[in-house]
Amino acid sequence: MQTRMKEFRARTNMTQAALAEAVGVRRETIVFLEKGKYNPSLRLAWQVARTLGTSVDELFIFGGEEDE
Template sequence: MTGTRRDNRVREFRKQMRITQAELGAQVGVSRQSIVSTEKGDYAPSVYLALRLARALGTTVEDLFPLTEEDPA
């Protein structure tokens, strides 16, 4: 997804869990900066990271990364 900004709900779910970006990164095995980039929509995580994020945040990949009308099939 280089160059494409993606909306997601990672920050929203992380805030609900009351954990920091660093704590979430440690839980899923990435740096705090990777969490920052993911939350901003500057980085599209791999399927495996998306699954780990969803599990850590107590939700589904679909809830964290909803598809929009503009998303290619």
Template sequence: MALVTKIKEFREKAGITQADLAEKVGARRETIVHLENGKYNPSLKLAMDIARVFDVTVEELFTFTDGGK
């Protein structure tokens, strides 16, 4: 299963940079880059903190895909 994220979509809609988001959630900008590129699975706390920034649920930000099955 692969984790699919809509962080970039929500971030761009909110008009904030990766660095801004990283600062708001106490992470490094590189972490946000890796999250947006699907190369990093966030901790539950980080996922919830990011969702809180955008006032959405974790499920709206992250979904699992079964790889086309």
């Protein structure tokens, strides 16, 4: 999975810590999401996208064998 979280966070001037607090997770979870090391639940993906003012499919790019 690839993500555009860092790009969308920059657009909103939101830190990883602020995003984590807004969606109710630890900052480390945001770090792992941004690096593509963690696949979020649908609920978390939706919360992050909503907080960053975008949609799940704009924020996360799913596909490829590594995602299976």
